Amino acid sequence: MVSPVLLIAVPLGLAFAMPLIALISRRLPRFVPLVACAFNLIVAIRLIPTVLSAPVIQRIGGFSPPFCINLFAGPVGVMFAGLIALAGLVIAIYALSYIRTGPTVRYHMLYMLLLVGATGVVLTGDVFNLFVFFEVLCISSYALVAYFGDRNGLEAAAKYLIQGAVGSALLLMGIGLLYGLFGTLNMADIASRIGSVSDISVFVPLALIVSGLGVEAAIFPLNAWLPDAHSSAPSSISAILSGIAIEVGLYAVVRMIFTVFGATSIFMFLLFLGVLTVLMGELCAFAQTNIKRMLAYSSIGQIGLIVFAFAMASTISLAGGLFQLLTHTLSKALLFLAAGYMIHRSGSMEISSLNGMGRRMPLTSLAFSFGAFSIVGLPPFIGFPSKFLIVRSALEKQQTLFTLLLGFVLLGTLVEGAYFFRVVQAIYFKKSGDEPASRSLAPALPLISMLILAVLIIFVGIYPQPVADALSTAASDLLDRAAYIGSVLR
Amino acid sequence: MDRNQLIKWLEAPAKMGHKYSLHAVYFCTGCGIIEVPPSITARWDAERFGVLPTASPRQANLFLITGYVSVKTLKAIIRTYEQMPEPKYTVGFGSCPINGGMYWDSYNTIKHLDKYIPIDGWIAGCMPRPEAIFVAVTHLWTLIDKDMADGYKRYRKYYSQYRANQEKVLLGLEWPPLFPIEAG
Amino acid sequence: MMVELLLIVAFGGSLLTYVLGKLSSRLRNGFALLNALALVIMIGMLYGQEFERSLPFGFLGIQFSIRMNMLSWFFAATILGIGLLAVLYSFRYMKGKERLDYYYFTLLFINASMLGTVVAGDLLSFFIFWEMMSWSTYLLISLRGGGKAIFAGIKYIIMSLVGSLAMLVAIVSLYTAFGTVDIGELAVHMQSASLGLALLVVILFSITFVIINALWPFHTWLPDAHAEAVSPFSAILSAVLVRKGLYGLFLLMYVILGFSFLDRLAVGAISFSNVLAWIGAITIVFAAFRALLQNDSKRILAWSTVGQGGYMVLGVSVATSMGMAGGTFHILNHCIYIALLFFVAGAIEHRTGGIRDLDSLGGLIKKMPVAFVGGLVGIFGLIGLPLTNGFVSKWLIYKSLILEGRPFLAFAAFLGTWGTILYGYKFIHNIFLGQLPDELRDVKRVPFTMAVPIMVLVVLVFLFGVLPGIPLSVVNQVGTYMGFEPLDLNVWGIPSESGTLNVVNLLAAIAVAGFLVWLLFKTLGRSTRVDQSDNYAAGAAIPRGRYGFTREFYAPLYRIVSPYVKDFPDALFLWIADRTKALGGMTRKIYSGYVGSYVMYIVLFLAALVFVQLTWSPW
């Protein structure tokens, strides 16, 4: 029986040991994230069978809940942890050759801290702990966005930081209010008492927390930092930000709303917000000429889709939302990684500079198109089952409103298809301008990481059944407040 | 249509056809063409003789050269003549095609048209009246009957001479020879 | 196991072709051909079998199944047949071009996906194959590169995406309503479905199928896509891929819903079949006149594909056994002659160095006799002259329309045929007839491997035209499968009390009359062959280079019709795309780059939450 604490403790320890490791050899720190992520992945996979039957509650400090800080390793948490480890691993492999300049030791350290923060957020059962992990995640990502220290990176980091800080201030205020109301910080405890106070007094912390976490989760209109940060960061960081950071933010929002507040009435608001986010994100992306900004806006659109799915609050829709989350993590990571090397090769982020890339970098281009197809939701890629589940859940509501909103969401998908297909065409069919079409592959390690993602995308796309089963367990875990409270406050 | 003719037609229907179906390409080279419209319209009605204007030399078997022939026109005349299907008959209309007429001393007028294409008959006059066309047509009938309207055969036979004459005055032709020219 | 094997061979073959291409191009070509041939043989062995069974795996809890019946077989046979010929044709056509491995792979993959759609036994796998077909087609349309091809590709994939999203919603609503997507089970369940659901499903499905079948007003992707794709693939697109839309309509109208059920959806005269029929009629006329205005050999053919789709829909929507037979048979016929025509256009393109502009061609009959015969026969089939296969199917369609008392629809069909004559003649005239331009003096003949598919199709056009009973018996079985009375058939035509068709009589009459006239012509006429420069030009010697009338062939008619047959739907869709982009440009202005406003958004969001709470107090 492995303990979920290891998921946090080991990487954290390794992160702080990084300067020491660097003393031994300058080349060694590069491999530390690899080791940590592989370890995390193994632990998470080992944990999954256990948590599918019953969640593992890890108490810290010997108290029993609600007084202690506890880790709640339920299906969702462990799956997220596994996902984070997986994405982290793949991107770490990519970064082995991608990150060569700059303070690489700090990069890897910050990277590990980012992953630790993300893992902590998804595993924690304590509201304040959530905040702390969030800050770990955020601060390391601020630094990582500005990693190259170029104009855009710094500007994006500054903007990200200001908005993120406002968001965390709001979050902290919300947590303070919650504590003031209930005198406890344990999620399960708060959840069990939430009915005891008036609606309006619950509303204020809810609003603060949703806005605070919403900044990180990039819900419209709190997402102004996202296109800047994602487009200016190093591609590996864009991938992890897009693939992990906003997902974790979303997870936090969902966890708070579903489990802690049980606020069913906010769903309608979130529903509209999700649709709005989809449309905004996709429309903005449609008008982009910068590939990374386009991908970043597309992330906004995907977030909208996930919010839309979550806000429908049925088992299937949650499973769909989680599946879409998985899709987005894998595909967007793949897209950013592939785009990173294509940008590296062409030296420009303009879409027009990718013309004819299919001949120059065949495998990278292939990976990019897999990612694009998957994001758009074409079979047999992973995007299709998730889209299928979301559509199914919307239609199972049997209400005109939901069908209508679904229509808008699909409209967003259409726009998404339009700009992704445009890029795929540019890559494969447009003639590159002056450069002779010499063929050069990306270095092997990034290719391996892209390959892993691509294989996963196709494999899950063809055979989604186990993932879908696991995710529907996770979804019911998210939905079932009583079970959550019961298992923590046992 | 007497009886003898009927028998003759049965013997040689083609000849009958050639005689009574003279479809003419009126080559409007000069002022002579002014006499043609009266001849084919209600006043004189050429159609009762089977004479009918056609639009294209391919459909015609009578070539009526109406008026003076300049060097430039000659080229078109030769081309048109060569495009007509055999058997074909040529009639020069008015004095100009015969000998240059009032343009006899012009540097640019063809005085001897029959040096360049074979002519089966001439209608003299300046202008000949429309009736003269019908006289010519009836004469042509007799010629056809006697197989004497053989301009097209002559053209074929003496093509190398004709071609040489044509090339001399026109300084070369743009189209290949109609018939093979034997060397020498 | 035969069908599973078929799919495995189809998909595996395409992948293997790609791999082999990396080794040797000869091996790849050989294998591609062999694969296509094997598929044809296998589908031949499947003739007449009818079964439905579920596969041992599924997708998200939905069991996959496959079915094979005459309907599937009919479509599968056309797909694989044309696929085989297209592969054969590609050898020379694509020779020396870039990315051949990719080309063959995608071509075979598209064929395999299309095969998948027709043998799919449940709507989900149908959808999956459908989507695979869509995106792989998109990947092949733009192969040629260049602005137009890329535009065509993006146009296609967006419209196709609209269709597939609509279909996805339809399929999922069926699934949520009945808990199954198996076609056979759905057919049973649908009879008890609520009208609202049925209406939704029918409308959504129809959008999809109308888009892929390129019926007005969703035809706009087709002319671009077909014109810009490489010719063997244009043939596949036009001949079989577009007709997946009809397969879908068959499934929807006759297999799943059943016609009696469709009739219940009618509001007065506005019934599904009526709407469909009128869409078909508009398509026919509109496409015919649009094709008149084109000046690109493949674009003309592409528009004709649009128009011919209208005929099929007309026939299908009449829903008598005769109309059905006509519509179904027309699918087969169109598949034959349009593939033929695209092959011919491709051969011309191949040999003249990529000329598709009808104004710069001419006189090629002397240079490319095989292509000419192919083109002429194809156009005859397209027009539907007697003794070609197009005649029989059109005859059936017209007759069913007239006998059903729908003269206006029949009028549209006839008018479309006349339009077809005009553009068909223009196609023939501007490419093959007239004067040979100087720059085309040394055009070579059609290469052998390209001539073989052309000749095969020529023979088929005549064979099915003279002995229509052979294909019609298959068509009859398709109709029977869908629940129609079988048509009374002979091998030479259709005996029926209200107007019979006897093609052999026609053949005999034409043969005898033609022979007699030929005899007369040969015995009495004497003619000498002349050069093209020996031509009447009012006595002038014609210019050496070019002396023909091809430009603005129907200029007076253009002047009359062009204001009325503008491609309004196309303009509308482009306008929408343009506006969407402008909207995107506008909306993204809110990300102004100034942090103060971003912080403001956060505050405003909070304020909005408070406002919502205070106004409606949902929490």
Add this chain to the structure above:
Amino acid sequence: MRIVWLFLSPLIALVAGVLLLGLSRKIMARIHWRYGPPLLQPVIDIIRLFSQRSASHGILFDLGIVVSLAGSLIITLFLPFGNIAPLSGSGGMLVILYMMLIGPLGIALSGGESGNPNASIGISRNLMLAIGYEVPLLMVLLAVMTRYGTISIVEIVRVQQASTWSIASWPLVVSGLAYLLVMPAMLGFRPFEVVQAPQEISSGPMVEYGGSYLALVSIQHALSLYITISLFVNLMLGGSGNIVIFLFKMLVVFVLFLFVNAVFPRFRIEQAVRYLWRWPTLIGLIGLVLVALVGR
């Protein structure tokens, strides 16, 4: 008997057509106050043409003509002539409609092969004019077929003989009017003589025809005159059981349109198509709507 008629009816049609052609020249001449050629002048012309040596532009140049004439000959087998229609059971009106394409199409292919721009212009005019008059004509034919509920022309004739002529029966009278308006265009008579237009485009598609080619085209022309008028008589004037009466009806119709031919100048092709798509189409449409409303 049927075999005999199979060969006889094209011949009769041929003779009738050639006679009509001769008659037309004679009557036109009389209207012009000319004496005019003999009645058999077309025969003489054809004989002359056959005896001439002509130029050929290629195989299609020959074949097109042959196909065109053969196609025209065959239609006569489908059209009831009196009561005789040897092949009418092989496809009905639809086959006739399609077979009527073969004539112009054959000439178009043959003329196109000649490579003469005048021919191409003539052909394009021919096709444009065809689509011009086909619009109202198809409406008329569909009205007739829908009215009688059959596509068999023999059946149509039979019904008319049992009751009354189409042109005299109620809803079809409108269609009949439209038919009358498009008849000159179908016959190629003025004011629709744009296809040949000898003064303008040197007789259009026929510009390169000489000799036997022109002979065959003349025969085809004669046949198409016969076919067009015969179709009108069969569909609108009730055909006839009696050959003589049938021919008489044809003659009347023909002379009627000859008068139109004689007194009109020529439209430009645009004007022709505009005219055909305006009045005849409008009337034809009204006729079709009436038939659709009245039903069988």
Add this chain to the structure above:
Amino acid sequence: MSFLEDYAYYFGAFGLIFIGLLIMLVKHNLIKVIIGLSILDTGVNLFLISVGYISNGTAPIFCRDDMDPSRMVDPVPQALVLTAIVIGVAVLAMALAIAVRLYQRYGTLDLRKIKELRW
């Protein structure tokens, strides 16, 4: 007065928060914005402290038997605030570091001029 006494901290806290937000909204200089952020943080921290504050309370330690638990100040918010301050400092340091680098790159701290990334 008891009302003011009880809630003065809250007013102070929210006042600081609003001042901080206002500065962030209206000031264009990055340093000033960071100062605003700091004030905002301080406000939030003050707010957290005041949640657990009891006037005239005692430390939450049972060192004598007669300690009244209801008079004890809640220790948890203090722990929270401690953490929050640390985090705030980290963010502040990060922000200032970025500001310095930004100034090196752009030569200005005016946020209206640092607008290369937009739309």
